Amino acid sequence: KCRIIDVANQKGGVGKTTSAINLAVGISLWEKKVLLVDFDPQGNTTTGLGIDKRENINNIYGLITGKCSLDQTILHLSEHLDIMPGGEDLSALPMEVYDDKDRLFILKKLLSELRQHYDFIIIDTPPSLNLITLNGIIAADELLIPVQAEFYALEGITQVLKTLKKVKRYTGESILKTHFLVTMYDVRTSISKQVRQELEKHFSSEVLKTVIPRNVRISEAPGFGESVLTYAPLSKGAYAYKELVKEIMEMKI
Amino acid sequence: KCRIIDVANQKGGVGKTTSAINLAVGISLWEKKVLLVDFDPQGNTTTGLGIDKRENINNIYGLITGKCSLDQTILHLSEHLDIMPGGEDLSALPMEVYDDKDRLFILKKLLSELRQHYDFIIIDTPPSLNLITLNGIIAADELLIPVQAEFYALEGITQVLKTLKKVKRYTGESILKTHFLVTMYDVRTSISKQVRQELEKHFSSEVLKTVIPRNVRISEAPGFGESVLTYAPLSKGAYAYKELVKEIMEMKI
Numbered sequence: 001k002c003r004i005i006d007v008a009n010q011k012g013g014v015g016k017t018t019s020a021i022n023l024a025v026g027i028s029l030w031e032k033k034v035l036l037v038d039f040d041p042q043g044n045t046t047t048g049l050g051i052d053k054r055e056n057i058n059n060i061y062g063l064i065t066g067k068c069s070l071d072q073t074i075l076h077l078s079e080h081l082d083i084m085p086g087g088e089d090l091s092a093l094p095m096e097v098y099d100d101k102d103r104l105f106i107l108k109k110l111l112s113e114l115r116q117h118y119d120f121i122i123i124d125t126p127p128s129l130n131l132i133t134l135n136g137i138i139a140a141d142e143l144l145i146p147v148q149a150e151f152y153a154l155e156g157i158t159q160v161l162k163t164l165k166k167v168k169r170y171t172g173e174s175i176l177k178t179h180f181l182v183t184m185y186d187v188r189t190s191i192s193k194q195v196r197q198e199l200e201k202h203f204s205s206e207v208l209k210t211v212i213p214r215n216v217r218i219s220e221a222p223g224f225g226e227s228v229l230t231y232a233p234l235s236k237g238a239y240a241y242k243e244l245v246k247e248i249m250e251m252k253i
Numbered sequence: 254k255c256r257i258i259d260v261a262n263q264k265g266g267v268g269k270t271t272s273a274i275n276l277a278v279g280i281s282l283w284e285k286k287v288l289l290v291d292f293d294p295q296g297n298t299t300t301g302l303g304i305d306k307r308e309n310i311n312n313i314y315g316l317i318t319g320k321c322s323l324d325q326t327i328l329h330l331s332e333h334l335d336i337m338p339g340g341e342d343l344s345a346l347p348m349e350v351y352d353d354k355d356r357l358f359i360l361k362k363l364l365s366e367l368r369q370h371y372d373f374i375i376i377d378t379p380p381s382l383n384l385i386t387l388n389g390i391i392a393a394d395e396l397l398i399p400v401q402a403e404f405y406a407l408e409g410i411t412q413v414l415k416t417l418k419k420v421k422r423y424t425g426e427s428i429l430k431t432h433f434l435v436t437m438y439d440v441r442t443s444i445s446k447q448v449r450q451e452l453e454k455h456f457s458s459e460v461l462k463t464v465i466p467r468n469v470r471i472s473e474a475p476g477f478g479e480s481v482l483t484y485a486p487l488s489k490g491a492y493a494y495k496e497l498v499k500e501i502m503e504m505k506i
C-alpha cells in the first residue's frame with residue numbers, strides 16, 4: 001500500500017530536491033499521507049520548505065544515531081505532509097558505519113516501521129553514489145531519476161544504472177520500477193530535444209510522459225519556503241508538477 | 254611560479270566543470286602552459302573536451318594506483334593545454350585508502366612533481382565534501398568556488414567554509430586565497446541580485462568582479478567537445494569567461 005520513491009542522480013543540480021519537494025506536496029494535495037525524507041547532508045529539502053536548520057536540531061542523523069526519537073524528529077508541515085529533516089551531520093554517517101555489515105540497510109529498516117502510517121514516502125538524496133545514496137536506493141520500491149535536458153545528463157545515467165545492477169547483485173533485491181523525468185526542458189534549444197529523444201530511445205517505457213520546463217517560478221519558490229504548487233499555482237512550472245503527480249498517482253504499479 | 258587552482262563546491266550543478274574547462278582553455282590562449290586535472294568520477298571535464306572515456310583507459314586513477322605512467326596519462330589538447338583525464342574508477346579511491354595516513358595528500362604529492370612544467374594547474378572536483386574533494390583543496394594554492402545565482406547557493410557556502418577550517422586545522426596549511434565566482438546570473442530575476450549582494454556583504458574582497466551570465470552557448474559547447482571560448486567566441490558567455498581569465502591573470506597573488 002505504501003509506495004517508497006527514492007529521487008537520485010549523482011549528476012549535480014538536475015532537480016532532485018525540486019522534484020522531491022514538488023512531488024511530495026503535490027501528492028499531499030490529493031489528500032494522501034506523505035512523508036518527505038531529507039537524506040542529503042546539504043539539507044536543501046529542509047530549507048526549501050522553510051525550516052531553519054539552526055533552530056531545528058532533531059534530524060534524521062540524530063534519529064539514526066539514537067539522539068532523538070521518531071516523535072521528536074518528524075515535523076508536520078500540513079494535514080497530509082510530514083517531513084523528516086536533514087542536516088550536515090549526516091555526512092558523518094558513511095565513516096561511522098563503514099564496518100557495519102548492515103550499513104546499506106539503515107534507511108530501509110528505519111522506514112519499514114513507518115510504511116504503515118503513510119501512502120507515500122519520498123526520499124531526497126545527494127549528488128553522489130556513496131553509502132548515503134545507496135541507502136536511499138535500497139530503501140525504496142521505486143526510483144525517480146531526474147535528467148536535466150543538457151549535454152552532461154546522459155553520461156551520468158550509465159553510471160547510475162551500473163550502480164543499480166551492483167545493488168541488485170549485492171542485496172538480491174531489485175528496485176520495483178525506475179522512472180526517468182526530464183527536467184529544465186527548454187523548447188528553444190536543440191540539446192533539450194536531443195536528450196529527450198536519446199532517453200526515449202534507450203529507456204522508452206521508463207521515461208515519464210511529463211516533462212518539466214525550465215521555469216523561473218520553480219527556482220523562486222524555495223526562497224519563500226514553498227513548493228511551486230502553492231507559490232505560483234498558475235505557472236508553467238506548477239502545471240508541469242501537477243501533471244507529474246497525476247502520472248505517478250495513476251500509473252499501474 | 255605555478256598557480257594551482259582547485260574548483261570546488263559541494264552544491265551540484267553550479268558550474269564547476271564549466272568554469273574549470275573555460276578557465277583552463279582561456280589561460281592557454283594567453284600562451285601560458287596549463288594542466289587541467291579531472292578529479293571527478295563523473296569525468297565531465299574529460300567528456301566536455303571531446304575525449305571518449307571508453308577509448309581512453311589511462312586516467313588519473315590509473316596513475317595514482319600505478320597502472321600507467323605520467324606519459325601515458327597526460328594528453329596534449331593544444332600547444333599550451335594538457336589534460337589529466339578522469340574516469341568513474343576514481344570513485345573507488347576513498348575506500349581503498351581509508352586507513353592510509355597520507356590519504357589527504359595523494360593529489361598534492363602527484364602535482365608537486367608537475368609544478369615545474371606548468372604555469373597553471375586547474376582541478377575539477379565532484380559535488381561532495383569527501384576524500385576526493387579534500388584532496389583537491391589540499392593540493393591547491395587557490396580555491397575557486399562557483400556560486401550559482403539561485404536560492405540554495407548561499408546555504409552551501411557555509412558548509413564549504415567549515416570544511417576549509419577543518420582542513421587548515423588538520424594539515425596546518427592554509428589555502429592561499431579563495432575566489433567566489435557568481436555563475437548563471439540572470440539579470441531578469443531578483444534572486445540573482447540577492448545572491449550577489451549577500452555574497453559581497455559576507456565575503457567582499459574575495460568575490461570576483463566578473464559575473465558569468467546564464468547563456469545557452471555555454472551549455473552547448475561541451476556537446477562539441479569545446480570551450481565556449483572557441484565554440485562561440487562572440488557570445489556573452491565567451492566574453493564573460495574571457496573577462497574571468499583576465500581578472501585571474503592580473504590579480505596580485
Ligand SMILES: Nc1ncnc2c1ncn2[C@@H]1O[C@H](COP(=O)(O)OP(=O)(O)OP(=O)(O)O)[C@@H](O)[C@H]1O
Pocket residue numbers: 011012013014015016017018019040044125126127183184185212213214215216218219220222237263264265266380403404405
Ligand atoms: N524546472 C526548473 N526550472 C528552473 N529552475 C529549476 C528547475 N528545477 C530546478 N531548478 C533550480 O535549479 C537548481 C538545481 O535544482 P536542485 O537543487 O533541485 O537540483 P539537485 O539535483 O537537487 O541538486 P544537488 O545535486 O545539489 O542536490 C536550483 O536552484 C533549483 O531551484
Ligand SMILES: Nc1ncnc2c1ncn2[C@@H]1O[C@H](COP(=O)(O)OP(=O)(O)OP(=O)(O)O)[C@@H](O)[C@H]1O
Pocket residue numbers: 010011012013127150151152264265266267268269270271272293295297378379380436437438465466467468469471472473475490
Ligand atoms: N553560465 C551558464 N549558462 C548556461 N548554462 C550553464 C552555465 N554554466 C554551466 N551551465 C550548464 O549547467 C549545467 C551544470 O554545469 P556544470 O556541469 O559545469 O556544473 P558542476 O558544478 O560541474 O556540476 P556537478 O556538481 O555535477 O559536477 C551544465 O549542463 C552546463 O552546461
Ligand SMILES: [Mg+2]
Pocket residue numbers: 016017018040044124125126
Ligand atoms: Mg538536491
Ligand SMILES: [Mg+2]
Pocket residue numbers: 269270271293297378379
Ligand atoms: Mg562537474
